[in-house]
Amino acid sequence: MSIRFLALLAAASIPALAVPTAAQDAPKPDAAKAEAAKPVPAPPVAQVRTRDLAGTFGGQRINYRVTMADTILNTDEGKAEAVIVTTSYVKTPADPSRPVFFIYNGGPGSGSVWLQMGAFGPKRVAIPSDARDDGAPPYPLLDNPDSLLDVADLVFIDPPGTGFSYLTQGTDPKKYYGLKQDGRAVAQVIRRWLNDNGRWNSPKYLGGESYGTSRTAMVIDELEGGTYNDVAFNGLILISTILDFAGREPTPGNEMAYVVALPNMATAAWFHGKVQAPSVEAIAEEARRFAIGPYATALLKGQELPAEERANVRRELARLTGLSETYLEQADLRVTDQRFYKELLRDRGLTIGRLDSRYTGRDFDNAGETPDADPSFYGIDGGYTAAINSWARETLGYQTPREYQSIGSEPGRQWDWSLGSGWGRNAYLNIAPLISRALRQNSQLRVFNGQGWYDFATPFFGAEYSLKRTGMPQDRITWKYYDAGHMMYIRDEDRAKLSADLRAFIRAR
The missing domain is CATH 3.40.50.1820 (Alpha/Beta hydrolase fold, catalytic domain)
Structure with a gap:
């Protein structure tokens, strides 16, 4: 699993103390000797x-x-x-x-x-x-x-x-x-x-x-x-x-990351009742075929994608992900996973998990672009x-x-x-x-x-x-x-x- 940690560092400022002139003039100890004088840790013993x-x-x-x-x-x-x-x-x-x-x-x-x-x-x-x-x-x-x-x-x-x-x-x-x-x-x-x-x-x-x-x-x-x-x-x-x-880095120009993530968006949307299909296997297969076919083709065409083809892809993308066509258009048909966690259940005031999208959580507010944390990690x-x-x-x-x-x-x-x-x-x-x-x-x-x-x-x-x-x-x-x-x-x-x-x-x- 990959989890980001925040380290909080505090620095204290200590005012300088006045010292006698003799102490100021005293020779500094040899740094090498001081280092050599430090205790050497004992070698570990196998337990x-x-x-x-x-x-x-x-x-x-x-x-x-x-x-x-x-x-x-x-x-x-x-x-x-x-x-x-x-x-x-x-x-x-x-x-x-x-x-x-x-x-x-x-x-x-x-x-x-x-x-x-x-x-x-x-x-x-x-x-x-x-x-x-x-x-x-x-x-x-x-x-x-x-x-x-x-x-x-x-x-x-x-x-x-x-x-x-x-x-x-x-x-x-x-x-x-x-x-x-x-x-x-x-x-x-x-x-x-x-x-x-x-x-x-x-x-x-x-x-x-x-x-x-x-x-x-x-x-x-x-x-x-x-x-x-x-x-x-x-x-x-x-x-x-x-x-x-x-496939895990949605950086500008890397279209494969969006293709790889799409079937997961479909299964998560299905689990939370945002899309309809007979089973999770069925929605996954629909999303696979669309991702590697019309969706990948559209992304690779870039700015040469015809308007009619774009509209068809956007419509099917909305059906599979549970996101609105307006949102998908604003995202240029490219929704990062972090945005998806926040957007899918925004109307319910919930986010979904990264490690397990069955989990839901509540953020400090409902207006952000990405979740505060992963509810599927702090849940276990x-x-x-x-x-x-x-x-x-x-x-x-x-x-x-x-x-x-x-x-x-x-x-x-x-x-x-x-x-x-x-x-x-x-x-x-x-x-x-x-x-x-x-x-x-x-x-x-x-x-x-x-x-x-x-x-x-x-x-x-x-x-x-x-x-x-x-x-x-x-x-x-x-x-x-x-x-x-x-x-x-x-x-x-x-x-x-x-x-x-x-x-x-x-x-x-």
Whole structure:
């Protein structure tokens, strides 16, 4: 998930104090000696916490061991640079023939709490399933029968700057905060886990949510894309996919962003009763065909678009989005997602969510152009933060003074979005070709793609556009859709459906 944070900085002015002349004339201490005199922080010591538990998952009673452990990444000279925390759930007694699924979230800067405490872990936090705010604590921590522990061992990874993971003092953030840098660090953690647990020959799955799908492309390229393909995978699991970033930037001249967002506007308008159709699938298909056909054609014609054609496109755009033709004309047929969140239900005094457009909120006033905040994020954040801290600190006994970074701001602020040499100037960032190459070079690799109909953060049509391009073997991509948003597992029915779909995907190897 991608969330903007505001930092409030205060500066205090302290008046200068009069000092004796002798003090003014005294020699200044040697800066280098003063720096050398500072205490050197002790190198981190890897913390490991284990607990044996049991639960019923997918109808099977499973004994499992949960291990929360630090993996320390060092420089070539042996200096600790990063401490990366993993939380593993392994069926006991251990069975190397079982699949292992490596999982993370997105951001960049998001901890694994969302998938761990919301979808696949053996425990989940109970929050409202019907797009209502999660309110105040306590938030129940329940057994999760939808966990995938019956079909795979689970390893949740918090990359540097997320969760409890961190960079040590003096480590240059540029070494870890970036597309390739982050992918390399996660790949190292996976190799270490396979070594330490004797699982090199186990079936392996890799995946995440949101930017976690981008991370998957980078990690699979790191592990399989080099000269020496040392770690091969059976499947990639992509949830709420973002691979082609041009589809998310409605900058002047980039028409594809409007094309990609249109089907999401139609499904949101349908959900809130602004347009009519037999089903969400039906309105989505209508919007797809219009978006990639007459709408894209009209946008590409620019100022050469004939008046009659413009009127026809505007009329159909109004029918699909629930917005007035007057508003659409004023927007030059190009409505940004931020404007849409505010405009769709303005007549009701409501805004809709970005992560999940089923959610609604009320702004300070109804006159603005964009929402004050995302009601689909502040509607869930308290419950997840409470759950992961309670589970890690109180149940597993993980000890740290650090705050758990559910959505950490540091990685995102410093992220290097460059792919390096051979990729041009990176003005157009599309990393889907890395997955295409992995599929072509690993004949048994398969891809699962899951999308929510009501997700504006990573629109379903954007995922389809990315993964249906030239070079993608379509016979090894599984598509599934859910009646919720970015985090479809928030809805009880969709958490069960996602779990069942992934069980079938993993078993089908």
